[in-house]
Amino acid sequence: MSTTLLNIVLADDDEDDRMLFAEAIEEIPIRTKLSLFNHGQELMDYLTLPNVVLPNLIFLDLNMPIKNGLQCLKEIRSNPRLKDLCVAIYSTSSSEKDVEETFLNGANIYVNKPDNFSKLREVVEKVLQLNWQYHTSNLNKDTFLFRM
Amino acid sequence: MEVKLFFKYDFDTLCKAFIKEHLDALDISYAINSINEVTINENLQKDKQKTLSEALKKYGIEILTDQKATLVERIKHAIDKMLKDEKSKNLKLSAYLSDNLNYSYTYLSSVFSENTYTSIENYTILRKVDLAKEFMCNTDLTLTEIAYRLNYSSVAHLSGQFKKVTGLTPSAFQNIMKKKKDYNLQ
Numbered sequence: 481m482s483t484t485l486l487n488i489v490l491a492d493d494d495e496d497d498r499m500l501f502a503e504a505i506e507e508i509p510i511r512t513k514l515s516l517f518n519h520g521q522e523l524m525d526y527l528t529l530p531n532v533v534l535p536n537l538i539f540l541d542l543n544m545p546i547k548n549g550l551q552c553l554k555e556i557r558s559n560p561r562l563k564d565l566c567v568a569i570y571s572t573s574s575s576e577k578d579v580e581e582t583f584l585n586g587a588n589i590y591v592n593k594p595d596n597f598s599k600l601r602e603v604v605e606k607v608l609q610l611n612w613q614y615h616t617s618n619l620n621k622d623t624f625l626f627r628m
Numbered sequence: 629m630e631v632k633l634f635f636k637y638d639f640d641t642l643c644k645a646f647i648k649e650h651l652d653a654l655d656i657s658y659a660i661n662s663i664n665e666v667t668i669n670e671n672l673q674k675d676k677q678k679t680l681s682e683a684l685k686k687y688g689i690e691i692l693t694d695q696k697a698t699l700v701e702r703i704k705h706a707i708d709k710m711l712k713d714e715k716s717k718n719l720k721l722s723a724y725l726s727d728n729l730n731y732s733y734t735y736l737s738s739v740f741s742e743n744t745y746t747s748i749e750n751y752t753i754l755r756k757v758d759l760a761k762e763f764m765c766n767t768d769l770t771l772t773e774i775a776y777r778l779n780y781s782s783v784a785h786l787s788g789q790f791k792k793v794t795g796l797t798p799s800a801f802q803n804i805m806k807k808k809k810d811y812n813l814q
Contacts, residue, residue, distance in 0.1 A: 510745055583804050584811045590795075609745050613754060616744065617704060618639065623761040625804065627795030 484616075486512045486608065487533060491523040491552065492541040492570065497593065501539070501570075504601040510608050520547030524555055527562055534565060537611045539591075542571040542578060550582060557586040566614065566624070568607055583625060590627045603628055636766060639663070650683055664701045700743045702729060703736055707752050711759060717779045721752060757793045760786065764802050771798060 488505065492498050498516050505514050515535070517523040523540075524547060526532060538556070542549040549569060556562045568589035569582045579590050589607055594600045606628060614624055643663040651658050654676050657669040681691045692698045706728050710716045716724060722733040725748070729736060740748045756778050763774045775786040790798050 580804065580807070584808055610754075612745050613751065617751075617755075618708070619755070619758045620762055623758070623765055623801075623805065625761075625794065625796065625801060 484511070486510060486537065486612065486615075487515075487535040488512050488537050488539070488608075489515045489517065489523065489526070489535045490539040490541075490570070491517040491520055491544065491549070492539075493519050493544040494541070497541070500597060500600060501604070504597065504604045505608075507601055508605045508608060510605070510612065512608070519544045520549060520552040523547075524552055527556070528559070534562070536566065536615060537608070538565055538567045539570040540567060540587075542569060542573055542582070550585065553582060553585050553587055564621070566611055568611075579627065588624045588626065592628070646687070650680060654680060656680075662705055664705050696739050696743055699729075699731075699736070699739050703740055703748065704751070704755075707748070707755060711752075711756060711778065717777075721748070753789060753793060757790055760790060760798070761801065764798065765805055 490498060490501055492501070498518075502514055502516065505512055515526070517526065520540075523538075527534070540549040540552055549571065553567055553569075556565060556567060563586075566588050567586065568591055569578075569587045570591050570593060571578065572593045574592050582590060589610070591603055591607060594603055607626075610626060613619060614621065640663055644660055647660060647663075647666060651666070656672065656676065659667045659669065661667060677691075684691065692701065703725060706725055707721070709728075710719065710721065710724050725736055726733045737748050740746075740751070744751065746754075760774050760778060763769050763777070769777070771783045771786065775781075775783045778786065780786040780789070787798055790796070790801070794801065796804070
């Protein structure tokens with residue numbers, strides 16, 4: 481199997497959700513390194529560190545204190561060093577308004593938080609596989625748009 | 629006053645011209661076989677190879693040394709060629725790949741799955757959907773025409789597969805892309 485490591489970050493203020501996500505990632509047979517953040521500001525502080533290794537994929541919860549997911553997304557897309565990063569929204573909200581607003585602001589993937597662990601594992605694996613294909617194949621990054 | 633320019637790329641031409649420029653600059657004798665395969669007609673000196681890989685690295689181009697990774701790239705390239713070529717699109721994928729690459733399909737599909745976290749079939753579906761997206765955004769083709777070009781039996785088949793892979797219907801996707809364009813122009 482390939483030796484390339486996928487660098488993944490998740491910003492979510494819910495401790496249980498962070499833990500479940502980490503467990504799901506561990507069960508997936510793709511080599512990953514996961515970093516967790518408690519809210520949007522913590523994530524942005526990390527991403528803007530001078531020598532940070534940028535992640536291959538960012539999972540963003542929408543409702544978070546201090547800085548929410550949409551604010552992070554806008555900051556990422558307007559920062560020249562971060563703007564090409566792949567961003568997946570990871571939210572309990574399935575309102576069309578949230579879906580559309582995040583897509584318009586540059587989200588690549590919109591994931592509804594599943595209500596059980598096996599579905600979570602399945603959907604995260606699907607997102608990781610897609611992300612992998614986009615990093616290693618000549619697929620069109622401008623139309624990299626998925627909802628699951 | 630600012631003006632926005634919009635570009636359309638011919639990826640094949642772009643890559644070949646780019647590689648040609650770099651090889652010519654190093655005075656190397658070569659033949660370009662495809663965008664990811666070049667035959668060098670001489671013993672490539674170590675320092676030339678090093679200069680070349682460093683020059684290409686800046687543009688995200690890597691010279692592959694791993695044989696299996698090379699084969700995966702050749703499979704992807706062959707899939708692209710088959711999907712884009714009017715004459716070959718009706719052929720069976722497995723036969724097309726084994727004829728073009730001179731390996732059994734069983735071998736090709738096991739190398740592919742071991743190295744990409746997906747199967748040749750699923751990759752091809754993803755690639756077809758990606759091409760459908762490209763047609764929807766950059767051409768005036770109707771869904772019927774796109775379905776025909778990509779060898780779907782009907783628009784319903786294209787729409788079904790598109791929805792299954794992306795979670796969006798083709799019209800929802802087109803709607804978002806259009807709004808996104810307007811939004812970015814504001």
